[in-house]
Amino acid sequence: MKKTGRFFANTYLALILAILYLPILVLIVFSFANNSNFNFANGFSFEAYKQIFVGPKSAELMAAFKNTMILASVSSVLSTILGAFSTIGIFYLKKRAKNLTLTINQLPMINSEIVMAVALMVFFTAFGAIFPQGWTRLIIGHVSFCTPYVVLSILPRLQKMDPNMYEAALDLGSSPISAIFKVVFPYIVPGIVSGFVMAFTLSMDDFIITQINKGETGIETLSTYIYEDARLKSLEPFWFAVFSIIFVVVLTLLLVANVKGKKGDKTNA
């Protein structure tokens, strides 16, 4: 009886996993077919992959990739710096101010992305003289939805920290500022690192905020370029190759990071 239950459970889990991964696997297989029709009429080839680098759209594709990376790097570094300092500050705020700040901090996370995106657009349009179209708006937009995650990944570390550590540094003659840099900061480094990774990933993955706020400057990231190019027609073969690469890179990175992270946790415990 117990065995049939487990068998049924595993069959069900395997079925759902299959559905979740089937589109991904099918796409990877046919990325070697070099056509959009999901057959191997043209034989097996790496042509689609070659098209990424030498095809008619490779210049645009590479520019979009570069923009995605620049935007993700700048926004995640800025969000991490802003998030790291402010979390220490927020932690020491009085209770009411702290709760209010944390509630506002959650707004970009819980609110519907499209509403945040159009609200920012209305704001940028109203103050267009101060915030020129292009990178300024995109970076502010990305920092605004990345920083809340940085704050929430650092805060638990601070809550676990023994408050006496900071006091001890002061008693030993450290100034408040050097106590923060030499005692509090090193303690929250793990939170800062995971906040940074989170911010980078979220920024890279973003479509809605970028699409609405990119304006007419011609800055395309990977996701907005995919949308522009593939929205109205069927997927060109080189997209099969691009998607396959992204699938493999993202899934491997996350699996490795998490398996390693879990191991690290175990040794810590």
Added chain:
Amino acid sequence: MNKTPKNKKLNLSFSRKSLAYPYVLFLIVFVVLPLVLILINAFVADGQLTFQNFIDFFSDGSGLTVLGNSLVIGFVTTLLCLVLGYPVAYFLSKYHASSKVLVLLFVLPMWVNFLIRTLSTKAIFLALDVELGMGTVVFGMVYNYLPFMILPLHTTLSSISNSYIEASEDLGADKLTVLIKTVLPLSVPGIISGITMTFIPAISTFAISELLSNRQIYLFGDSINMQFTTGQNFGVGSVMSLIMLVIVVLGNLLMNKFNKEGNTRSVL
């Protein structure tokens, strides 16, 4: 002599707090103010304070149809995610409690950009000659949001202490009764979180329905986008954003009420 340390203490507690001020200012300017502008825009038409935008939205059949469509599709998507996702979360916590990697496998797809996943499914539907429409949209939505349902459900289900289950078994409950009368009620916070995390993005999603229905079905998110970009109708767009905001706030109040310790949102 007595005075100096006291002063020092006052001074330093100020300096620590002040680290929060730049970000507080940032939040006020780039998060709160934009939402306030939406609120103002909703009540302003032709430079005057009026309810005209609300009247325009509620008297225009197409806007209401989109809202209705979104609510129906959002509801169906959420229900399907719950029905499909609950057993996944339950089986994972029951039979694979120690396997973190397996849980991870169910959550990983949500880290691949949704456009990429949506366009892949679309390409496959087209290759299989499946007609794009309501069915494919719902499939795409369930495919996209299922991990968001599984994650909070799994968090709650795996935190239910085994002693509750043993207790009800000792008291003579059979397997089904244990599930319905013990596990299910204890997992209500996870169900509420899952519903909120699925329903809100599902009704306000932008691009999924457009892509998977060949631009026949537009949802609320697409509609808001069009009001602000192609339509240039900030007033009606703001009214729609406000409606969305109200749904978000209600959803989260509900979630907080059931889920005091919360934090099921912290993904991975």
